[in-house]
Amino acid sequence: MKWEKDAEKAIQKVPFFVRKKVKARVEKEAGDTGKIIVSLADVKATQKRFLKKMDAEIRGFQLDACFGSSGCPNQIFNTGIQSKIEDLLKKEDLLGFLRNQVKGDLKFHHEFRMTVSDCPNACSQPQIKDIGIIGAQTPYVTENECIGCMECVSICKEKAIIIDETQNIPIIDDELCVACGQCIDVCPTRTIETHQQGYRIQIGGKLGRHPRLAEELPGIYSDPEVFDILRRCIKYYKANSENGERFAELVARDNTFVPKLIRGIKDL
Ligand code: SF4
Ligand code: SF4
Ligand code: SF4
The missing domain is CATH 3.30.413.10 (Sulfite Reductase Hemoprotein, domain 1)
Structure with a gap:
């Protein structure tokens, strides 16, 4: 849903720990009345109702x-x-x-x-x-032959993988790895597989x-x-x-x- 500029400004002033809830509520209540753009009046009306009922919202x-x-x-x-x-x-x-x-x-x-x-x-x-x-998802290196395609090296944002060219195997630095699992997904030969998920x-x-x-x-x-x-x-x-x-x-x-x-x- 689109927001008018002053409505956006007003929602930014709502305390951060309730902002997400108030924003969702504003959009729902505005949407329920058939609106596709949220105005400042919508924010104020919802905010008033929301703060009144805050105790009931606490889980x-x-x-x-x-x-x-x-x-x-x-x-x-x-x-x-x-x-x-x-x-x-x-x-x-x-x-x-x-x-x-x-x-x-x-x-x-x-x-x-x-x-x-x-x-x-x-x-x-x-x-x-x-x-x-x-x-x-953590990776480990299997016995499967590495074809040196470098897909794993390219995808790893942490620079945690190098290819040992003398032995043609990937070497993974566990200290740098953040366990995103992406090198596992891109390896075509299953030289890199899942260790733990x-x-x-x-x-x-x-x-x-x-x-x-x-x-x-x-x-x-x-x-x-x-x-x-x-x-x-x-x-x-x-x-x-x-x-x-x-x-x-x-x-x-x-x-x-x-x-x-x-x-x-x-x-x-
Ligand atoms: S799991 Fe992610 S961070 Fe770890 S080596 Fe693979 S691509 Fe890099
Ligand atoms: S990038 Fe990761 S953390 Fe962010 S939404 Fe996607 S799966 Fe979730
Ligand atoms: S993606 Fe697989 S085959 Fe390609 S270089 Fe990395 S380990 Fe070797």
């Missing part, structure tokens, strides 16, 4: 995803993990937890935030969420007065491992958060949590 968590499943060619794979995460977050009753914890009105900024990105481009900003999940996990990111980038847990995780980690994080959050303190704030304050979490994962 206790926010879960975003990138546009991978809408046909993005970079999507590594589509496992539907987002809906399973949503089920888990609902089951954990984070709204009930926050209602008991927060003195005064519950606000969007109290909510637990998660996101899923379907490739390392990370369009849904996992680095600034309490927990970010990133689709990943799963997820990278980042935890403890936030914006606000004290912004913090999330920390990445080492390794690639399967579906069950992702859910085990989520349960451990939520358990820790519920045991330690007071008066709406964000999970990311707890992680920033307690530098023993991530090492303990990593040790716990290794014991899985």
Whole structure:
């Protein structure tokens, strides 16, 4: 839907943590009345209604995803993990937890935030969420003969692959590789194949007065491992958060949590 310039300006003034929701609501309400262009009056009317009903809109968590499943060619794979995460977050009753914890009105900024990105481009900003999940596919070199077509070298934006011309084999630098899986897709001879397909996990990111980038847990995780980690994080959050303190704030304050979490994962 198109937006008039002053409507665009007005939506940019809405606090960032509700802007996406308000924008979607403006478009829906304008669309419902048959409009194809959003005006300033539409923004104001929706904003007024939205802020009035904010308490009813709060779910206790926010879960975003990138546009991978809408046909993005970079999507590594589509496992539907987002809906399973949503089920888990609902089951954990984070709204009930926050209602008991927060003195005064519950606000969007109290909510637990998660996101899923379907490739390392990370369009849904996992680095600034309490927990970010990133689709990943790591490569390994097989015994199949390399024909030296250089497709893998050209596609790798990280410059993580060189071809050893004396032995005619690709060499992959694991330190540089971000697990996008693209070299696997382009290799015509299956000299490069999938080693692991799963997820990278980042935890403890936030914006606000004290912004913090999330920390990445080492390794690639399967579906069950992702859910085990989520349960451990939520358990820790519920045991330690007071008066709406964000999970990311707890992680920033307690530098023993991530090492303990990593040790716990290794014991899985
Ligand atoms: S994160 Fe990757 S898959 Fe998702 S929208 Fe961005 S480029 Fe596409
Ligand atoms: S998986 Fe991606 S980053 Fe890693 S070597 Fe292949 S193309 Fe490069
Ligand atoms: S894409 Fe495959 S065949 Fe081509 S250079 Fe790379 S490893 Fe060799």
